[in-house]
Amino acid sequence: MPSITKSIELAMKAGANSDVRRECAEFLDAASQFYKAPACSIRVLAARPLRVREHWATELFGDYTPETMLIRAWMRTAIRKEVTSFGTFLSALCHEFCHYLDYQKFGFHDSWHTRGFYERAAVLYDYVRWTPPKKLFWVPTSGECWRIDWPRTNRSSCNRSIISTLVRTFAEDWAASEPDQEESPLNLEVARTAKKVAKAVSKNLRVTPVAKGIVRAIGKKAAIKLRPKEVEETVAAALKEVVKDTVKTATREAVQSAVEEAAKIGSSAE
């Protein structure tokens, strides 16, 4: 593996897309064989397409589409056309390959960015680059999300039993990826109410200023023609996170007060 990895690096330095693609394909063949997974295909693009599936919009240098079993990786950023470093490119390739493994090898119904997922991607990356495996340190962020504490991770030289960690993370991810339970009448009622709320929220959403800002930002940085569909997708992706957080906070507060109220009624009736 490390020798194939080296070939990707050399091909990237030479700068020819087709060579990089060939080496990446060889890399993925070897990795798939190792994991006894079916073959997976790769497309290497010069720059990131602006139109990226919303679900994967956060990926900077690659994506994976489960339906076609195709990994795409790009050597340059979309807007500023900057060349990615080899380390970043390889790490994106490992990351997308791990999405592929989640679906094709482990049979998950979905491939989430869990801590286990990042652990698996890091193990693969360290192995193919011949760097010593690292213990990842985590810090909680908003909601129930975690991010890797890179300064701490890079400082730490301690090793641990990687296999046992991986086994645990598989078990966790497997449980988390189980399909949703049957729709009960209660769930249906909750969904109906939630839909009403979503409709009300979207009516009051002021999207125009955001859209204008994004059009301005894209227009400034690149001499590309703006396509409405692409701008629409960028705006949607930008809004998604903000709306999600806002709704989460509002929901927490609403549920808290509703539960408190119900408790009050309950205690006065006794």
Ligand SMILES: [Zn+2]
């Ligand atoms: Zn991902």
